[in-house]
């Protein structure tokens with residue numbers, strides 16, 4: 001197929017804005033609002049945030065440009081895009097494996113992502129019922145504990161969320177994804193700003209800021225640097241083909257550099273604002289910043305219980321959080337669904353049903369991690385270094401995908417785009433200024449791959 005006539009069989013975004021919204025929809029999700037605050041709390045604050053920001057700028061943005069570029073050039077699911085581009089550039093067909101790594105990572109991430117989205121969904125109803133009005137920090141905490149210790153109710157919420165995701169995915173790119181995100185993303189941001197004002201009124205705002213922005217490097221371990229880097233991939237939806245598959249639906253004329261920049265800035269802003277909302281509430285109520293995955297569910301309801309119109313604002317907040325999770329989960333499964341449609345001749349509907357069922361089933365392991373399987377744990381030791389210790393099924397999946405699979409995927413994307421693709425191909429596809437291209441190619445060839453390797457080698461103790 002000649003380059004000019006390539007289009008995706010799955011359709012195309014109606015405009016550049018549609019792509020930016022959809023990709024922002026993918027990027028902004030539970031990662032920003034649920035995960036970023038709790039891992040920042042667990043890893044000691046400021047220094048961790050700084051490493052995360054550096055990873056976004058030096059690794060995330062260049063790799064995101066590479067991913068969109070590969071997707072738009074290949075115009076197929078990541079597996080087939082990698083196969084086609086490898087053939088075009090005279091590289092081994094085994095590059096399709098990179099697409100497969102992404103399919104598996106997306107699948108595993110969605111399985112636990114949906115469980116957490118289920119928590120958010122259940123909080124819509126809890127908040128709306130006025131349950132939190134005037135509740136104490138202890139009361140709010142025990143409401144959370146009651147939820148996660150009940151596997152049947154977690155299963156019900158997880159099931160509802162998975163069904164909703166697969167309904168949108170089965171409707172396809174333009175009708176499903178594009179429409180869903182156009183209004184929701186801006187609305188979420190407005191709500192976050194309202195909550196930010198609440199946090200400013202707690203009297204602990206500056207303490208929150210200090211925790212997030214004054215770096216104490218003694219708190220930084222090789223493990224927390226890995227988590228910060230892994231999170232840069234996770235939050236930008238990188239390293240598994242989600243952004244690649246969205247790039248494959250991108251119209252030819254769009255500037256990839258500008259679009260990427262806007263997406264990364266929006267994503268980072270949401271995470272930082274979420275942190276600035278949560279930590280003042282943590283300190284004002286004498287809570288533990290390192291409380292783990294329940295952190296937002298144990299803090300925000302206190303705010304909703306105290307503030308004017310808290311029932312309304314809180315309910316809206318959880319509704320929007322569910323939508324943000326929804327627009328991310330769609331992109332987690334899209335690479336698998338697109339492949340089934342392309343290679344197995346399935347309709348989008350049956351591809352969605354099969355993928356959804358398999359992900360749903362895997363998710364059961366994660367939801368049990370908070371109750372019946374809470375003491376079934378694993379440890380991983382590599383070269384005598386303990387990589388993780390006593391992790392539940394949920395923690396293990398999260399660590400394996402976000403901190404290992406996504407960075408490995410990103411590393412190979414950078415190597416392919418930077419070293420194995422002819423510069424004239426990448427230059428043509430990126431279509432940016434000479435200077436912009438030089439900066440990008442150096443980041444993608446040298447800075448990003450070395451940074452990822454150094455972080456990995458540091459964790460396994462090969463370099464200290």
Ligand code: PHE
Nearest residue numbers: 027029030031234235237242
């Ligand atoms: N970026 C999403 C979030 O922050 C999660 C995600 C990861 C989505 C990887 C797609 C791919 O919630």
